Amino acid sequence: IRLLEFLCDITRAHTESQRGAVESLAGHESSSLGSDSELNGFANTETQTDKYGFIGGAQQSTGENDNIPPDVLRQREAKWLDMLNSWDKWMAKKHKKVKLRCQKGIPPSLRGRAWLYLSGGKVKKEQNQGKFQELDSQPGDPKWLDVIEKDLHRQFPFHEMFVARGGHGQQDLFRVLKAYTLHRPEEGYCQAQAPIAAVLLMHMPAEDAFWGLVQICEKYLPGYYSAGLEAIQLDGEILFALLKRVSPVAHRHLKKYKIDPILYMTEWFMCAFSRTLPWVSVLRMWDMFFCEGVKIIFRVGLVLLKCMLGSQEKLKACQGQYETMELLRSIEPRYMQEAFLVQEVSELAVSERDIEKEHLSQLRRWKETHGELHCKSPPRMHGAKAIMAAEPPSRQDLKQNPTIVVEVPQTTESKIEKGKKAKSKLEKKTDTKNTSPPLNPYLLPSDPALQSDNLAPSESQHLQEDTPPQGSNQSLSSSEHDTYL
Numbered sequence: 001i002r003l004l005e006f007l008c009d010i011t012r013a014h015t016e017s018q019r020g021a022v023e024s025l026a027g028h029e030s031s032s033l034g035s036d037s038e039l040n041g042f043a044n045t046e047t048q049t050d051k052y053g054f055i056g057g058a059q060q061s062t063g064e065n066d067n068i069p070p071d072v073l074r075q076r077e078a079k080w081l082d083m084l085n086s087w088d089k090w091m092a093k094k095h096k097k098v099k100l101r102c103q104k105g106i107p108p109s110l111r112g113r114a115w116l117y118l119s120g121g122k123v124k125k126e127q128n129q130g131k132f133q134e135l136d137s138q139p140g141d142p143k144w145l146d147v148i149e150k151d152l153h154r155q156f157p158f159h160e161m162f163v164a165r166g167g168h169g170q171q172d173l174f175r176v177l178k179a180y181t182l183h184r185p186e187e188g189y190c191q192a193q194a195p196i197a198a199v200l201l202m203h204m205p206a207e208d209a210f211w212g213l214v215q216i217c218e219k220y221l222p223g224y225y226s227a228g229l230e231a232i233q234l235d236g237e238i239l240f241a242l243l244k245r246v247s248p249v250a251h252r253h254l255k256k257y258k259i260d261p262i263l264y265m266t267e268w269f270m271c272a273f274s275r276t277l278p279w280v281s282v283l284r285m286w287d288m289f290f291c292e293g294v295k296i297i298f299r300v301g302l303v304l305l306k307c308m309l310g311s312q313e314k315l316k317a318c319q320g321q322y323e324t325m326e327l328l329r330s331i332e333p334r335y336m337q338e339a340f341l342v343q344e345v346s347e348l349a350v351s352e353r354d355i356e357k358e359h360l361s362q363l364r365r366w367k368e369t370h371g372e373l374h375c376k377s378p379p380r381m382h383g384a385k386a387i388m389a390a391e392p393p394s395r396q397d398l399k400q401n402p403t404i405v406v407e408v409p410q411t412t413e414s415k416i417e418k419g420k421k422a423k424s425k426l427e428k429k430t431d432t433k434n435t436s437p438p439l440n441p442y443l444l445p446s447d448p449a450l451q452s453d454n455l456a457p458s459e460s461q462h463l464q465e466d467t468p469p470q471g472s473n474q475s476l477s478s479s480e481h482d483t484y485l
Contacts (some may be wrong), residue, residue, distance in 0.1 A: 015233040049160060052279050057158030059279040068105075077107045080114060087117055087398045088388075095385050102291035102348055105284055112203030113400075118290035118384040120219065121211035123393040134194065135179035144181040144189045148174055151191055155198040162198060172206040173198055179210050180217070183233035190225035192270035193217070194347075195423075199274050199286070219387050220294055223377030224270055229262075230366075230373050232270060235294075236261030237362045239301055242350055246302045250309035257321045264328045268301055276331075281338045288345065293383035295352050299345045304328075307335040 025120070054060040068076075083090045083098065090098055106114045118374045125132075152170045156162050161169035176197045181189050196216055200209035217224070223231030240261045244251040254261075267275060272289060274282050291297040308327055309315060318324040334340065351431075381387045 003355060028457045050279075052307075054156075054158050054279065055160055059156075059277075059282070061279055062157065073107055076101070077103070077110060080107055080110045084110070084113065084117060084400060085371060088393065088395065091385060091388050098384070099291055101376065102287045103342065106287045112200075112473075113285070115286070115290050115429040116204060116208050116220065117398070119212055119215040119394075120384070121208065121215045123391065123397045123426070124214060125207065126393075126397040126399075128211075131183075132179055132210050135177055135182045135210075136206075138182055139180060140178045140411045140483055141185070141188075147191075148181075148189055151194050152288060154221065157192050159198075159202070161202060164323065166364075168268050169198075169201065172201050172209070175206050176201065176210045176213060180213055183210075183214065187217075192267070192271075193225055195271045195274045199272075199282070215387070218378060219381040222380055223271075226375040228374055230375055231377055232266060232271070234359065234362050234366060235269060235298075236265050236454075237365070238355060238358045239265055239298060239474045240352065241358050241362065242298065243302060243305055245335060246348070246350070247306035247310040249315070250305050250310060253309050253315050253318075253324070254305075257324060259321055259324055260281055262324060263302065264312070265301055268304075269297055272297060277336050277341070278333070280335055280337070281341050284338055284342050285345070288342075293352060293386065294380060295350060295355055295382065298355060299348045299350055301343065302350065303344045303348060304331055308332070309474055316389055318333070324396075 041364060049055050050061040052061055083101070102114075102118070116125075152162075152173055153165055159169075161167075163174065166168070173194065177189060177194060179185075180193065180197075193213065197209055197213050200212045200310075204212065219229075235362065240251070241255070243254070273285055277285065285296060285300055305328075308331055309318075309324070315326075318327045336377060363373075
């Protein structure tokens with residue numbers, strides 16, 4: 001009971017502080033441009049929107065150290081597009097390279113698509129065509145709908161996608177969470193699922209976000225959102241046991257003051273640090289989490305505990321349970337900074353084998369003290385490679401779908417004949433020169449403009465006037481040059 005009261009006090013204080021900050025921002029004079037942020041009164045000359053969409057709050061980026069040179073970003077995008085085009089081969093033969101590139105950070109323009117491939121959400125979506133639309137069209141269980149509606153405005157209230165009550169962000173969030181309660185009625189809805197779904201929606205459409213949420217709940221963090229929270233309690237004990245090896249000083253301190261792991265790690269783990277870290281660090285941790293699995297969440301928790309409680313000098317300021325909890329609620333920014341955290345997490349020697357070994361040990365202790373688990377969760381999958389090995393996808397499941405569809409009007413028969421003549425003339429000219437014109441990398445091979453790139457102005461104009469567009473149902477596929485923005 002004391003534990004629940006303490007957690008409620010923390011949550012209430014967190015919500016009140018957010019609400020107060022939102023109301024103070026909303027007091028500014030708004031303009032009439034009609035964006036989501038303006039509808040809620042956020043638009044003013046003093047409010048700056050960062051590149052991630054935050055208009056305030058602790059997670060707003062200053063933009064000082066998180067800019068990647070454009071040429072480096074273009075190179076990374078090209079590498080990721082190449083990987084996504086042959087995803088099964090890369091995962092089977094070059095998984096270490098995929099892991100390294102996830103540690104370096106996924107390019108923002110491809111992050112949503114990469115997360116969907118890493119999590120196996122892409123395969124689930126292809127194997128269940130129309131499932132989300134079917135769930136979305138159903139009314140849903142009123143007992144869950146009421147709770148979901150009350151939670152919508154609490155999710156990233158400083159992000160312009162969710163700032164407006166009833167705005168497009170909150171509507172999609174409602175759809176995703178409602179669909180999950182219909183997909184898993186025995187599990188229903190847990191409040192910690194809302195920030196997870198919100199982060200996904202910042203990077204992908206509602207249907208993709210739904211399948212990403214399904215994979216997180218069923219593969220990465222099974223049992224976390226079930227009634228009783230048994231899985232999160234078990235992982236709390238695993239974290240505490242691993243801490244003894246990583247930082248004996250921090251472990252002794254927490255044990256001395258009888259600070260239960262569930263007091264400080266519940267929000268960290270259930271929300272995958274999305275409400276704790278600076279936003280750029282959240283994205284980097286999620287890149288690694290989708291690739292390597294829950295061990296990344298454990299490592300982040302261990303690094304923060306070690307940094308905050310790992311020396312006697314630090315412990316002088318927190319001689320008691322309350323002081324220790326306050327310290328863990330206000331982690332020093334330098335320990336959450338992107339470069340520092342990525343390096344520490346990557347180097348920390350805690351493997352999935354360590355986690356599974358400790359899981360078995362804690363499970364035995366749980367059965368001795370609490371009896372059998374009430375919620376039987378499926379086995380946890382440690383990252384993208386394990387998920388793909390458990391459910392091998394077909395090449396069709398991994399095929400990238402176009403995001404731009406171009407419909408070309410039908411042409412007359414006479415224009416088609418003229419186009420054929422122009423094409424024949426072009427072929428003769430290239431044969432005599434015995435050289436091929438350089439291809440424009442930004443056009444499809446079937447595009448008529450490819451044939452006119454190196455013609456004389458008069459001939460190029462003739463081709464543009466007479467050559468009909470190629471009638472096709474296909475579109476600019478991501479395998480060519482499309483990026484998901």
